[in-house]
Amino acid sequence: xxxxxxxxxxxxxxxxxxxxxxxxxxxxxxxxxxxxxxxxxxxxxxxxxxxxxxxxxxxxxxxxxxxxxxxxxxxxxxxxxxxxxxxxxxxxxxxxxxxxxxxxxxxxxxxxxxxxxxxxxxxxxxxxxxxxxxxxxxxxxxxxxxxxxxxxxxxxxxxxxxxxxxxxxxxxxxxxxxxxxxxxxxxxxxxxxxxxxxxxxxxxxxxxxxxxxxxxxxxxxxxxxxxxxxxxxxxxxxxxxxxxxxxxxxxxxxxxxxxxxxxxxxxxxxxxxxxxxxxxxxxxxxxxxxxxxxxxxxxxxxxxxxx
Amino acid sequence: xxxxxxxxxxxxxxxxxxxxxxxxxxxxxxxxxxxxxxxxxxxxxxxxxxxxxxxxxxxxxxxxxxxxxxxxxxxxxxxxxxxxxxxxxxxxxxxxxxxxxxxxxxxxxxxxxxxxxxxxxxxxxxxxxxxxxxxxxxxxxxxxxxxxxxxxxxxxxxxxxxxxxxxxxxxxxxxxxxxxxxxxxxxxxxxxxxxxxxxxxxxxxxxxxxxxxxxxxxxxxxxxxxxxxxxxxxxxxxxxxxxxxxxxxxxxxxxxxxxxxxxxxxxxxxxxxxxxxxxxxxxxxxxxxxxxxxxxxxxxxxxxxxx
Numbered sequence: 001x002x003x004x005x006x007x008x009x010x011x012x013x014x015x016x017x018x019x020x021x022x023x024x025x026x027x028x029x030x031x032x033x034x035x036x037x038x039x040x041x042x043x044x045x046x047x048x049x050x051x052x053x054x055x056x057x058x059x060x061x062x063x064x065x066x067x068x069x070x071x072x073x074x075x076x077x078x079x080x081x082x083x084x085x086x087x088x089x090x091x092x093x094x095x096x097x098x099x100x101x102x103x104x105x106x107x108x109x110x111x112x113x114x115x116x117x118x119x120x121x122x123x124x125x126x127x128x129x130x131x132x133x134x135x136x137x138x139x140x141x142x143x144x145x146x147x148x149x150x151x152x153x154x155x156x157x158x159x160x161x162x163x164x165x166x167x168x169x170x171x172x173x174x175x176x177x178x179x180x181x182x183x184x185x186x187x188x189x190x191x192x193x194x195x196x197x198x199x200x201x202x203x204x205x206x207x208x209x210x211x212x213x214x215x216x217x218x219x220x221x222x223x224x225x226x227x228x229x230x231x232x233x234x235x236x237x238x239x240x241x242x243x244x245x246x247x248x249x250x251x252x253x254x255x256x257x258x259x260x261x262x263x264x265x266x267x268x269x270x271x272x273x274x275x276x277x278x279x280x281x282x283x284x285x286x287x288x289x290x291x292x293x294x295x296x297x298x299x300x301x302x303x304x305x306x307x
Numbered sequence: 308x309x310x311x312x313x314x315x316x317x318x319x320x321x322x323x324x325x326x327x328x329x330x331x332x333x334x335x336x337x338x339x340x341x342x343x344x345x346x347x348x349x350x351x352x353x354x355x356x357x358x359x360x361x362x363x364x365x366x367x368x369x370x371x372x373x374x375x376x377x378x379x380x381x382x383x384x385x386x387x388x389x390x391x392x393x394x395x396x397x398x399x400x401x402x403x404x405x406x407x408x409x410x411x412x413x414x415x416x417x418x419x420x421x422x423x424x425x426x427x428x429x430x431x432x433x434x435x436x437x438x439x440x441x442x443x444x445x446x447x448x449x450x451x452x453x454x455x456x457x458x459x460x461x462x463x464x465x466x467x468x469x470x471x472x473x474x475x476x477x478x479x480x481x482x483x484x485x486x487x488x489x490x491x492x493x494x495x496x497x498x499x500x501x502x503x504x505x506x507x508x509x510x511x512x513x514x515x516x517x518x519x520x521x522x523x524x525x526x527x528x529x530x531x532x533x534x535x536x537x538x539x540x541x542x543x544x545x546x547x548x549x550x551x552x553x554x555x556x557x558x559x560x561x562x563x564x565x566x567x568x569x570x571x572x573x574x575x576x577x578x579x580x581x582x583x584x585x586x587x588x589x590x591x592x593x594x595x596x597x598x599x600x601x602x603x604x605x606x607x608x609x610x611x612x613x614x
């Protein structure tokens with residue numbers, strides 16, 4: 001039996017900058033995966049189907065319809081087709097509210113999962129709700145906070161299988177802008193430069209005086225000029241101040257609550273380290289694993305509807 | 308008598324992005340001015356003289372040497388020639404520590420004013436020290452705070468004609484990055500969009516909870532999506548949150564102290580408005596005027612040395 005015959009469905013994690021697709025079997029196991037940089041931000045409405053086909057065509061066959069379960073910015077207003085938000089409090093994955101994308105190729109059936117919105121304070125997510133659903137599929141009784149670090153880090157309060165509230169910090173995007181496009185680029189080093197002591201000192205400074213962020217950034221550059229700091233020190237200070245400022249702003253989500261961090265590298269690892277430094281033991285889980293678990297749950301609901 | 312004969316010296320305000328030159332008479336009055344985008348950041352070390360000559364050549368004559376008094380990033384390590392920092396506490400303008408730039412054209416004598424540094428917390432300035440000196444030339448007994456809003460806003464404590472301490476906030480640069488390069492660019496409007504009530508509400512939010520900045524930015528985008536906010540509201544909120552976060556971080560510089568803001572438009576005007584909203588009446592002065600007053604004081608010291 002060829003691999004193709006085992007491919008029961010396709011999982012698609014389709015964000016602003018990237019498209020990742022996975023050929024999946026009936027039991028939710030990955031048979032193959034591919035990716036491209038054809039994220040939502042790069043595509044006009046009528047280019048999504050072609051961007052998907054460029055990756056998945058070897059997984060299709062003439063004699064059957066392949067379900068594609070997709071999450072992320074592909075369902076935004078400027079995406080393939082808008083999948084309107086579900087308003088919290090609600091379960092993370094609204095499989096009953098999936099939207100079917102218009103396709104020309106009859107071998108495809110593309111279902112897009114809606115994101116979540118919150119009225120007050122105003123907030124939105126697209127893609128992370130599927131990761132939350134994937135995590136809860138394996139730990140349905142979880143009560144506490146899920147933290148999803150990234151370009152726009154989400155802090156999510158969960159109870160009884162529902163998202164109660166959430167809040168977004170633009171920490172990843174701001175670190176990226178500050179270290180690549182601001183005056184700090186002259187001293188912020190590059191990926192891999194690291195100094196644990198500088199990171200922790202910066203965390204402590206921000207937690208001790210959470211309102212001081214705007215006064216604490218330029219001093220990274222000034223100190224590099226005056227004290228010839230190593231790039232690793234400057235970079236760890238910048239990340240420590242930003243993660244520290246985020247933790248100060250999100251204290252209500254982590255103080256005295258069980259915390260699970262979705263993401264084991266980069267900002268995910270920094271967040272786990274920072275929480276540990278503050279005496280909070282969090283558990284870290286792999287992002288791809290929970291994304292696929294969430295899309296698998298959606299696939300099973302979709303299959304159930306078909307029967 | 309032609310204008311040229313009245314030109315006694317040239318004032319040069321030479322920052323990272325721009326070069327502004329002024330033909331000055333012996334009494335410190337402006338006879339002509341020109342500008343280019345040949346800032347320090349665009350020039351190699353051996354290109355500074357040519358960039359200056361391109362603007363000032365009509366003001367030169369064969370039979371005399373023209374003094375050029377320059378301040379700003381032109382004196383940085385990566386500038387024309389390094390003018391080492393003076394360490395605070397000290398007078399703002401170290402006219403006795405000006406550095407002569409190397410020139411090929413014998414009609415030019417270019418003197419560069421040093422910037423200021425502070426050891427703890429680490430901080431530096433180049434250019435603003437000359438504005439401070441210019442302000443103090445007209446108000447020598449001033450005791451209080453000078454605020455110089457800009458890409459990197461400086462808050463400066465002054466007493467007995469000396470700079471006692473200062474602190475930099477990257478407010479201007481961060482507003483620029485967030486409104487042009489982050490996800491907020493989709494809703495942050497453009498120059499001129501304004502809503503006073505949104506600005507003030509955002510200020511109040513930040514002052515009431517100074518540590519919340521990283522949680523308060525993405526909600527500008529989310530609210531625009533969910534509530535179809537006008538661009539003027541989103542933009543005023545962004546500026547209000549950033550200026551509010553800056554004022555929270557710089558409270559020790561403005562609470563209960565006389566404040567003079569150097570800058571009457573853009574971020575300068577927003578800062579005056581914000582201070583007034585917090586019950587602090589500041590006085591605003593024109594940036595060019597104090598820059599030229601500071602360079603004029605340097606010119607007079609230079610002339611004194613010549614005699």
